[in-house]
Amino acid sequence: MDFKAKTVIVTGASSGIGLALAREFAAAGANVVMGARSGDKLAAVAAEIKATGGAAAYTAADVTKEEDCKKLIDCAVSAFGGIDILICNAGLSMRALFDDCDLSVLHRLMDVNFWGTVNCCKYALPYLQKSRGSIVGISSVAGLHGLPARTGYSASKYAMTGFLETLRIENLKKGLHVMVACPGFTASNVRFSALTADGSSQGETPRNEDKMMTAEQVARIVMRGIKRRKRLCLMEYEGRLTHFIKKFSPALLDRLFYMVMAREPDSPLK
DSSP, X not given: OOOTTOEEEEESTTSHHXXXXXXXXXXXXXXXXXXXXXXXXXXXXXXXXXXXXXXXXEEEOOTTSHHHHHHHHHHHXXXXXXXXEEEEOOOOOBOBOGXXXXXXXXXXXXXXXXXXXXXXXXXXXXXXXXXXXXXXXXOOGGGTSOOXXXXXXXXXXXXXXXXXXXXXXXXXXXXOEXXXXXXXXXXXXXXXXXXXXXXXXXXXXXXXXXXXXXXXXXXXXXXXHHXXXXXXXXXXXXXXXXXXXXXXXXXXXXXXXXXXXXXXXXXXXX
């Protein structure tokens, strides 16, 4: 696939992986349509893209609100006449044991990560069916196997995967491409805004970012996956190993995940 003149919608485009995706697609000649809650940040990114000769449009959108998702899709159609790629990237994380967690935290995670995807897909689907385009869900290794102290995050990513896989099957004869992308730990701000047990923001990450993938690396891998119309996009050693071990020894994977997450600074695991 040549991305030139293709129309790409990216949610959560004001920072992190979403911002990197918007920049990378714009550099490849795509028409980029961005959604996020901060209209001011999106305006700055759109101005940056246009200053380098790219094409961009945006609208402030909270993906938990159905009407905002419709507004984002309408923005893309109004600006560029259709949609070729929808990337559901807007996401929220958490860090707390389920024992201690207020249930409102899990509801919030599902609203953003799962329902945000559903809302956008609902209104974009007719245009993507017409263009025989792509839907991409930015999931996580936590969507491949349960991640301790991230119950709401893992659950929401599993739900996203189940929804998108079913959407793929329903559209087998319509040429729609659906890909689930699973980054590992990435140096992006999603962990800084991760929710704690009472729903407040974590404010800082306990993990060392020096050895993590960058948002730009993730964006380039996602683009390659779309070009190849992949079903599942695993990005690094940890993700591929998780996928492999889960097939043959899921109990071993349970122990490995517990061991790794228990080593985090201030881990809630004992």
